[in-house]
Amino acid sequence: xxxxxxxxxxxxxxxxxxxxxxxxxxxxxxxxxxxxxxxxxxxxxxxxxxxxxxxxxxxxxxxxxxxxxxxxxxxxxxxxxxxxxxxxxxxxxxxxxxxxxxxxxxxxxxxxxxxxxxxxxxxxxxxxxxxxxxxxxxxxxxxxxxxxxxxxxxxxxxxxxxxxxxxxxxxxxxxxxxxxxxxxxxxxxxxxxxxxxxxxxxxxxxxxxxxxxxxxxxxxxxxxxxxxxxxxxxxxxxxxxxxxxxxxxxxxxxxxxxxxxxxxxxxxxxxxxxxxxxxxxxxxxxxxxxxxxxxxxxxxxxxxxxxxxxxxxxxxxxxxxxxxxxxxxxxxxxxxxxxxxxxxxxxxxxxxxxxxxxxxxxxxxxxxxxxxxxxxxxxxxxxxxxxxxxxxxxxxxxxxxxxxxxxxxxxxxxxxxxxxxxxxxxxxxxxxxxxxxxxxxxxxxxxxxxxxxxxxxxxxxxxxxxxxxxxxxxxxxxxxxxxxxxxxxxxxxxxxxxxxxxxxxxxxxxxxxxxxxxxxxxxxxxxxxxxxxxxxxxxxxxxxxxxxxxxxxxxxxxxxxxxxxxxxxxxxxxxxxxxxxxxxxxxxxxxxxxxxxxxxxxxxxxxxxxxxxxxxx
Amino acid sequence: xxxxxxxxxxxxxxxxxxxxxxxxxxxxxxxxxxxxxxxxxxxxxxxxxxxxxxxxxxxxxxxxxxxxxxxxxxxxxxxxxxxxxxxxxxxxxxxxx
Numbered sequence: 001x002x003x004x005x006x007x008x009x010x011x012x013x014x015x016x017x018x019x020x021x022x023x024x025x026x027x028x029x030x031x032x033x034x035x036x037x038x039x040x041x042x043x044x045x046x047x048x049x050x051x052x053x054x055x056x057x058x059x060x061x062x063x064x065x066x067x068x069x070x071x072x073x074x075x076x077x078x079x080x081x082x083x084x085x086x087x088x089x090x091x092x093x094x095x096x097x098x099x100x101x102x103x104x105x106x107x108x109x110x111x112x113x114x115x116x117x118x119x120x121x122x123x124x125x126x127x128x129x130x131x132x133x134x135x136x137x138x139x140x141x142x143x144x145x146x147x148x149x150x151x152x153x154x155x156x157x158x159x160x161x162x163x164x165x166x167x168x169x170x171x172x173x174x175x176x177x178x179x180x181x182x183x184x185x186x187x188x189x190x191x192x193x194x195x196x197x198x199x200x201x202x203x204x205x206x207x208x209x210x211x212x213x214x215x216x217x218x219x220x221x222x223x224x225x226x227x228x229x230x231x232x233x234x235x236x237x238x239x240x241x242x243x244x245x246x247x248x249x250x251x252x253x254x255x256x257x258x259x260x261x262x263x264x265x266x267x268x269x270x271x272x273x274x275x276x277x278x279x280x281x282x283x284x285x286x287x288x289x290x291x292x293x294x295x296x297x298x299x300x301x302x303x304x305x306x307x308x309x310x311x312x313x314x315x316x317x318x319x320x321x322x323x324x325x326x327x328x329x330x331x332x333x334x335x336x337x338x339x340x341x342x343x344x345x346x347x348x349x350x351x352x353x354x355x356x357x358x359x360x361x362x363x364x365x366x367x368x369x370x371x372x373x374x375x376x377x378x379x380x381x382x383x384x385x386x387x388x389x390x391x392x393x394x395x396x397x398x399x400x401x402x403x404x405x406x407x408x409x410x411x412x413x414x415x416x417x418x419x420x421x422x423x424x425x426x427x428x429x430x431x432x433x434x435x436x437x438x439x440x441x442x443x444x445x446x447x448x449x450x451x452x453x454x455x456x457x458x459x460x461x462x463x464x465x466x467x468x469x470x471x472x473x474x475x476x477x478x479x480x481x482x483x484x485x486x487x488x489x490x491x492x493x494x495x496x497x498x499x500x501x502x503x504x505x506x507x508x509x510x511x512x513x514x515x516x517x518x519x520x521x522x523x524x525x526x527x528x529x530x531x532x533x534x535x536x537x538x539x540x541x542x543x544x545x546x547x548x549x550x551x552x553x554x555x556x557x558x559x560x561x562x563x564x565x566x567x568x569x570x571x572x573x574x575x576x577x578x579x580x581x582x583x584x585x586x587x588x589x590x591x592x593x594x595x596x597x598x599x600x601x602x603x604x605x606x607x608x609x610x611x612x613x614x615x616x617x
Numbered sequence: 618x619x620x621x622x623x624x625x626x627x628x629x630x631x632x633x634x635x636x637x638x639x640x641x642x643x644x645x646x647x648x649x650x651x652x653x654x655x656x657x658x659x660x661x662x663x664x665x666x667x668x669x670x671x672x673x674x675x676x677x678x679x680x681x682x683x684x685x686x687x688x689x690x691x692x693x694x695x696x697x698x699x700x701x702x703x704x705x706x707x708x709x710x711x712x713x714x
Contacts, residue, residue: 065646102675105648133674187642191650212676213658220669222662314678318663327667327678427683428667429643432676 006057007172008089009048010080012113013097014106015063015349016307016433018125022097022155023060024445026164033449036076036087042345043088051165056172059091062348067112067182070351081116082180090180093119093171095164100130100137100152101434103202107146107194108187114148116180119171122150123164128157129434132211138201145197156439212307212434219311229315232308236299237337237402244291251291255284274470282466282526287455289522293369294451296338301446304331305438310430317428323410324417326350326428329359333409336366340575342450344582352426358416360582361592364575365409365568367402370521374566375401377525381550382559397563404567408599420591461573466526469516473531490515490531504601505561505608509553514571521571557611564607569600620670620687623657629689631655631672636686648672649687 011026013019023031027046034043048058061080062073069075076085083090096113098106114120122142130137143150149167153160219228259276266272303309309331317327328350336343343363350356367375375398383394391399469490478487486495486508494512501511509531517524525546532549550559570576570593579589623629631653634641649655649672658676659669669678670687 066642068642070643102648102673104650104653104673105675108646108648135674187645188650191645195650195653216659216669216676220659220661222660226662310678314659314661314667314669317667317678317680318661321666321680427680429647429677429679429683431647432669432678434676 006047006055007092008057008059009093009095009168009172010059010061010091011095011097012061012077012081013063013123013125014065014099014109014431016431017063017097017099017106018155019063019097020060021305021439021442022095022123022125022153023058024439024442025155025158025161027058029445029448031445031449036085048168049165050169050172051162052169056092056168058095059088064109066109066187067116071348071356073348081113081118082182091118093121093168095121095123095168097123097125097155099433100124100126101133101135103137103198104191104195107197108190110146111190111194112185114146115185116182118180120148121164121167121171122146122148123155123160124150124152125155126434126436127152127159128154129436134204136203138203142197142201145200156436156442215435216311216432219308220314225311225315229312232303232312236296239299240292240295243295247291248288251288252284255280255288273474274467278467278470279463281529282470282523283459283463289369289372290451290454292372293338293454294447296369297450298443298447300335300338301443302438303334305436305442307433307435309334310432313428313430314432321425321428323413324421324425325355325358325413326352326426328428328430329355332359332363333366336363336368338450339368339370339454340364340366340572341453341578344575344578347582354417354421354423355426357583357588358413358421360579361416361421361588361595362409362412364570364572364592364596365405365412367405367567368521370572371401371566373522373525375563377528377546377550378559378563381547382554382556401563401567404564404603408568408603412595412599461520465516465520465523469523469527473512504565504605505555505558505612506565506604507554507558510558510562517571518573520573521566521569524566524571556615557608560611561604561608565600565604567600568596568603570596618689618691619685620655620657620689621668621681621684623689625657625659627691628654628656629691631687632690633688634686635688636683640683640686644683644686647677648675649677655687655689 011019011023023044023046026048031044031046034045036043042062044060046058046060048056050056059080061077064074064077066074067078067081069078079085080088080091081094094113094116096110098110110120110122124137124139124142127137137152139150139152151160151164151167153164219225259280262272262275262280266275300309303312312334313327313330315327316330320327320329329347332343332346332350334343335346340363343366344360347356347359347363350359379394379397383397386393388396472490472493473488474484475488478484483491490512491508493515494508497511497514498506498508501514506514509528512531513524513527516527528550529546532546532553554562576589576593579592580586583589620629631649631651633651634644634649636644653673654671656671657668658671661667665681667678667680668684669676670684
């Protein structure tokens with residue numbers, strides 16, 4: 001049975017009800033992540049195995065609080081459930097995921113769903129937390145009150161999954177009219193009815209949320225809270241660098257081994273050059289950052305799944321409010337430190353359109369992992385490795401680059417919020433879930449999905465642009481006594497661009513490297529490697545001596561200007577594409593690129609001329 | 618009084634939501650309702666904004682501007698106050714059985 005022919009079951013629930021955990025537990029790691037046509041809301045689907053051996057397609061709908069959408073995410077949820085979403089048939093059954101610790105509020109949404117008139121099963125999730133809070137829930141009574149099957153589950157411990165399948169199965173075999181209808185609901189009467197039901201089926205719970213309260217008393221403390229957040233973030237970034245060191249060395253070693261093997265097997269010439277200098281050097285320079293991306297996302301996922309992320313949003317709200325944003329923007333912006341693309345996609349949870357647009361526009365200013373290869377090479381080449389107080393000068397410069405990005409983002413937000421995204425502030429309203437241990441499976445699947453997205457990018461856009469660049473730099477072949485870089489196509493483009501970039505201190509090699517660097521930032525390093533290696537002996541490539549070569553080729557002001565450029569410059573085709581999709585048009589991505597270019601040009605120029613003046617040149 | 622006026626740790630009962638239709642709906646979606654027990658839990662460092670409140674068994678963070686829409690009466694006064702919500706102690710009709 002193919003996925004498309006299988007009946008579809010939709011998973012619906014409040015954002016913190018454990019919906020994604022349940023989805024992961026039910027479908028395993030084999031999930032299909034795509035986008036709904038026309039909107040960038042993620043469509044996550046997997047195979048639900050049913051007790052009779054058949055299967056259904058399980059769709060993980062975006063978290064929602066009601067069927068009156070307030071964000072693009074919630075609109076998709078409503079449209080799918082009503083059979084109105086393009087590219088999706090009306091689901092045959094709905095599984096409503098409910099947080100058992102908070103039934104009065106959660107049942108309101110269940111009642112709203114029930115009124116759609118579609119086959120419905122309630123997954124009474126987080127039963128372990130309800131127990132921890134001393135709550136007892138009379139499940140048969142709840143079934144009677146709601147008039148639909150109710151299955152207690154603990155998604156993170158895989159409890160109740162078989163029972164859930166048993167209850168879903170009969171709904172799929174029933175033949176019924178394929179339509180959903182909905183009349184406007186009086187929220188108040190739904191709330192009252194939900195509370196009546198909760199009062200009737202829940203007993204106990206006077207120590208409600210005891211553990212969460214005790215933790216919050218510390219982590220939300222006016223003084224201790226921000227300090228703890230700063231410590232968490234510091235530890236996170238520190239770990240990204242420290243822990244990634246060893247695996248990065250392995251990957252580099254592996255690339256070198258492959259290059260050596262290629263040199264042994266292939267005769268010197270076109271193919272060997274293409275593989276060693278184009279393919280392995282280029283893609284290797286990117287894949288080497290996979291460990292850092294994985295570690296950063298692992299931290300972000302732990303923070304999200306444990307419930308701490310919303311506390312961080314709470315603590316950051318005041319600061320974000322001062323530049324016209326809300327604490328909610330903190331979460332996508334933190335993700336943007338790994339990569340702006342998931343960061344921009346995460347803005348979908350921001351309900352206010354202006355807040356959301358502003359957050360999208362400043363997301364590329366967060367130092368994403370693609371900048372790290374560039375920073376790492378330039379810092380290694382030009383910044384002395386010596387202690388400064390407790391820290392190290394190279395580390396301080398790196399920290400400074402991150403800080404510049406953040407300050408630049410806040411200033412940009414302030415400027416945007418008082419000009420192009422001017423308007424009333426929508427405020428900040430966010431549920432703070434109970435703390436819980438993240439499930440290893442959820443972490444694993446989350447990390448895998450992000451790592452895979454990165455590798456796919458490395459395998460497509462980055463691979464293609466490295467090979468094209470290698471070809472541009474290698475052809476036409478220079479005659480004896482003429483520099484290959486100068487003679488090649490890339491050299492000629494670079495010579496043209498040099499006029500634009502010379503005022504900010506960039507030489508021709510940088511201008512050449514910036515062209516493929518438009519596809520993806522990290523390619524710039526590979527491009528520099530290619531540009532400088534083309535003229536070099538082959539051994540230089542194998543030994544990876546880019547750092548030494550740059551040190552001899554660039555004056556310090558140029559290197560600093562290059563770093564400043566990378567703090568601000570928009571150099572990522574994928575970011576452009578995702579912004580176009582998220583904002584439904586070319587207007588905002590073009591605006592974003594224009595303002596970031598202006599910032600980068602001015603920033604690099606100021607850096608260059610200040611450095612020249614300071615160095616007395 | 619509204620919920621912002623509460624001291625942290627003081628329990629109160631929601632008396633009314635005074636907001637425009639959209640804000641009222643957002644608050645209701647997060648479980649705010651007349652007759653629900655609420656408590657001010659935390660206030661952020663700068664300007665005591667935003668705040669975190671407990672509604673029933675659920676914790677919600679919001680800015681003071683939003684929280685001011687939630688009018689409350691102190692727990693001790695609740696008995697005397699006219700609260701439109703009546704807890705469902707009355708037995709439910711269970712026609713299905």
